[in-house]
Amino acid sequence: MKALVLKQHGGSENLAIEDMSKPSIGSHDVLVNVKAVSLNQLDLFVRRGSPALKLTLPHIPCSDAAGVVAEVGAHVKNVNVGDRVVLNPGLSCGRCEFCIAGEECLCAEFKIFGEHTPGGAAEFISVPSRNLIQIPDTLSFEQAAGASLVFLTAWRALMTRARVRAGDDVLILGAGAGTSTAAIQIAKKAGARVLVTSSSDEKLNRAKELGADILINYKTNPDWDREVYAKTNKRGVDVVFESVGAETWLKSIRSLRKGGRMVVIGATTGPRPQEEIGFIFWKQIEILGSTMASQHEFRDVMKLIFRGELKPIIDSVFPLEQAQQAHARLEKAEQFGKIVMTI
Ligand SMILES: [Zn+2]
Incomplete structure (x- = not known):
């Protein structure tokens, strides 16, 4: 079968299309004929490699995938051959x-599928049946593949971990990230007022279309934490949705009100921020980690996507053969929403 493989860790030149053997399935597994996958920051992390990540190379990447059920194991009851699934x-x-x-x-x-195990960037993948749900005809494979990881991550982070409720001020960093396009919609749906940052006015305007209320350009306004303070009547926000890491950490903490919550889902600019412990106890803030989501949270948020109440935002679609260009777009943070590849 055709597959995108990572031949060794490093730059995107290590990604290539190769012929790989079709996976076999166990009695509780499903073979899915993949139609679309999407890129996450995780794909850059896996491609570059880290001492903690031990992969068998060549490795098939991509965590997000949607397609059609091609074969089911003997004990699979929840999906049938021909079903469209994510x-x-x-x-x-x-x-x-x-x-x-x-x-x-x-x-x-x-x-995580595609990080610790072979991922979805291939004609066929084997998936435990409990990890699959059927998608409605109104949702394209591209939209489904662009939805699951970012929406389930943002859902658990905001709703379960940070306990966002109506009236909260929620600050979301970096308008263009896939997780941000999900987080803006989820926070608005929960009744929050959303503040969003970006270096691009164009991306800020797109965030506004998704419901963001207060837009802050951090390029023209490097002291954006003061701007947050000013826009909230010198109170600070209730919740910060933090995925940037070292570059924004201190300003994120400064943006919080006393007793506020910061939920951390990643660290794209590095994991070792400057820290001031005094802020943590004096402001009595909560720092909450969040990774992925549980099966019930995945199903809860996908139900809202299936009803059209939350919308996957697709930035661009590349054929799998152009994976290097797709990676470059994500690496340069040019995107607004999700970068999808079709098989
Ligand atoms: Zn377990």
Whole structure:
């Protein structure tokens, strides 16, 4: 079968199309004929490699995938051959105390599809059946593949971890990120007022179309934390949705009101920020980590996407053969929303 493979860690020149053997499936697995995948920051992390990440190379990347069921294992009941499906990219053991409690993303064996296991950038993938849900005809494969990881991540981070409620001020950093386009919509739906930052007025205007209320250009306004303070009547925001990391960490904390919550889903500019512990105890803030989501959170947020109440924002669509160009667009942060590749 045709597959995109990472031959060794490093730049995008290490990505190539190759002929790989079709995966076999176990009795609880489903073989999916993939139609579309999408890129996440995670794909750049996997491509570049890290000492903690031990992969068998060549590796098939991509966590997000949607397609058509081609074959089902003997014990699979929830999907049938021919169904259009999207996958939850979080893999868990299904047996431990956290999985039994419905908190699969706390499983000690938690893995992410395409990071720790072969991913979706191929004609066929094998997926545990419980990780699949059927998608309605109104949703394209491109939209489905562009939805799951960013929406489930933003949903758990804002609704479960940061407990966003009506009336909250929520600050979202970097308007163009896929997670931000999801977070803006989720926070608005919860009744929050949304503040968003970007270096581009064009991206800020697109964020406004998604519902963002207060737009801050951090390029023309490098002291954007003061702007947040001013726009909230010197109060600060209730919640910061933080994915940038080292570059924004201190300003994010400064933007919070006393007793505010900062939910951290990633660190694209690096994991070692300058820290001032005094802010944490004096302002009595909560710093909350969040990674992926549990099966029930995945299903909760996808239900709203299926009803058209939350919309996957697709920036661009590339054929799999142009994976290097797709990676370059994400790496230069040119996108607004999701970069999708079709198989
Ligand atoms: Zn488990």
